[in-house]
Amino acid sequence: MARSLLRTPPARGPFAPDFWRSPLRGIRFTAVLGVVLLVGITILFVTGLLSYAAYNPDLARVNDMTPGKGLLGFYLFSWPTDPPWLYRLTQGVHVTLGLALVPVLLAKLWSVVPRLFTLPPARSLTHALERISLLLLVGGALFEFVTGILNVQLDYVFPGSFYPLHFYGAWVFFGAFLAHVVLKAPVAFRNLRAMREGSGEPGDEPDELAAPRPDRPTVSRRGAFGLVGGASLLLFATSAGRSFDGPLRETAVLTPHGGPEPGGGPGGFQINKTAAYVGVRAGETSEEAWRLTVAGRSGTARLSRADLLGLPLHSADLPIACVEGWSTSDQWWRGVRLRDLAALVGHDEPVDVLVESLQRRGPFRRAALRANQVEDPRSLLALFVNGEELTLDHGYPARIIVPAAPGVLNTKWVERLTFGEV
Numbered sequence: 538m539a540r541s542l543l544r545t546p547p548a549r550g551p552f553a554p555d556f557w558r559s560p561l562r563g564i565r566f567t568a569v570l571g572v573v574l575l576v577g578i579t580i581l582f583v584t585g586l587l588s589y590a591a592y593n594p595d596l597a598r599v600n601d602m603t604p605g606k607g608l609l610g611f612y613l614f615s616w617p618t619d620p621p622w623l624y625r626l627t628q629g630v631h632v633t634l635g636l637a638l639v640p641v642l643l644a645k646l647w648s649v650v651p652r653l654f655t656l657p658p659a660r661s662l663t664h665a666l667e668r669i670s671l672l673l674l675v676g677g678a679l680f681e682f683v684t685g686i687l688n689v690q691l692d693y694v695f696p697g698s699f700y701p702l703h704f705y706g707a708w709v710f711f712g713a714f715l716a717h718v719v720l721k722a723p724v725a726f727r728n729l730r731a732m733r734e735g736s737g738e739p740g741d742e743p744d745e746l747a748a749p750r751p752d753r754p755t756v757s758r759r760g761a762f763g764l765v766g767g768a769s770l771l772l773f774a775t776s777a778g779r780s781f782d783g784p785l786r787e788t789a790v791l792t793p794h795g796g797p798e799p800g801g802g803p804g805g806f807q808i809n810k811t812a813a814y815v816g817v818r819a820g821e822t823s824e825e826a827w828r829l830t831v832a833g834r835s836g837t838a839r840l841s842r843a844d845l846l847g848l849p850l851h852s853a854d855l856p857i858a859c860v861e862g863w864s865t866s867d868q869w870w871r872g873v874r875l876r877d878l879a880a881l882v883g884h885d886e887p888v889d890v891l892v893e894s895l896q897r898r899g900p901f902r903r904a905a906l907r908a909n910q911v912e913d914p915r916s917l918l919a920l921f922v923n924g925e926e927l928t929l930d931h932g933y934p935a936r937i938i939v940p941a942a943p944g945v946l947n948t949k950w951v952e953r954l955t956f957g958e959v
């Protein structure tokens with residue numbers, strides 16, 4: 538005792554071990570939350586990578602501007618068009634689960650916060666490395682949750698830069714997360730097993746997370762889990778409705794795109810950006826003003842809406858599913874097949890396409906689609922939805938709709954299609 542006093546001054550405030558008094562803290566409390574996060578964050582990581590792949594980010598530099606993703610693009614694959622609700626599911630899970638895990642993440646951080654204040658800051662090189670990895674872990678988790686939630690809540694507050702931030706953040710975070718799991722999983726599972734077997738005795742190792750001088754409990758451990766789980770359920774119940782149309786959407790009170798339906802009628806389903814918001818005026822889309830340019834191997838065609846109506850029209854029941862996690866139920870789209878338009882300009886074989894909108898400012902004016910998407914008979918340049926002409930807000934005179942693709946690839950107010958050289 539005397540010797541250690543000589544070496545270090547007595548710890549004060551949060552650095553003093555008995556500053557932390559909650560009797561809830563302990564390895565077992567942390568272990569339960571840790572295992573929930575182990576499963577939950579793994580699902581977030583996988584669905585996040587899928588979401589990235591769904592953009593076809595390796596297609597030209599249109600869909601993804603992430604500078605030098607290099608090796609981190611190693612796993613990318615051609616995003617399929619089946620099942621048509623694929624992105625609706627993966628991205629709905631990513632966002633809704635991410636929101637529901639917030640209370641668990643906060644409780645987990647609360648449960649280990651005294652460890653942030655241990656002195657000396659590093660006992661050895663290994664200890665120093667472990668603490669740096671914890672910094673990346675906690676910082677990474679907060680960063681990913683905050684950027685994700687801001688994107689969902691504030692409709693792209695990071696124009697053009699959310700993707701690289703959330704993408705690189707995910708890899709840093711997941712690296713630290715893996716290291717942490719490898720280090721801590723044995724302890725966590727040992728404690729869970731002990732809890733299940735009902736052994737109240739402390740394990741053979743000291744509980745480093747328990748308060749040395751705990752206060753009297755005001756809530757049981759079970760009660761605390763109930764609180765965290767209840768908060769998660771509440772977040773789930775007030776966000777999951779964004780993945781459906783009709784009355785269910787109105788249950789999503791905590792997140793945008795969850796309110797009442799945007800008007801009634803055939804066009805009465807969710808609108809991301811209205812024409813007015815992005816500066817598209819009805820004059821530009823009129824029968825006289827608007828022409829579609831289709832370019833490809835054999836030349837260029839300029840088509841009016843009347844010309845398009847003269848081509849074979851086809852239908853497809855498809856949803857719109859946004860990266861923000863909301864989606865619509867299937868809508869009944871009708872228009873010209875993309876592969877028919879490709880054939881019109883000399884491409885009978887599957888071919889990529891660059892789609893450009895007449896919109897002049899803001900993001901999402903251009904998108905590239907891959908040959909497998911162009912090839913699918915349900916991929917349309919839609920002219921009608923639910924039996925009526927598209928409304929201006931849904932992309933009149935013509936918009937793209939592709940099965941299983943993220944909403945952002947379903948370009949509205951299309952004015953040019955360039956097949957082949959993407």
Ligand SMILES: Nc1nc2c(c(=O)[nH]1)N[C@H]1C(S)=C(S)[C@@H](COP(=O)(O)O)O[C@H]1N2
Nearest residue numbers: 807808809859894901931944945947948949
């Ligand atoms: N020209 C243009 N097309 C666009 C967008 C846009 O901002 N401009 N937003 C995209 C995004 S992010 C989504 S989710 C869908 C939404 O389609 P909706 O507004 O018809 O629901 O349109 C896509 N097409």
Ligand SMILES: [Mo]
Nearest residue numbers: 859860944945
């Ligand atoms: Mo979107």
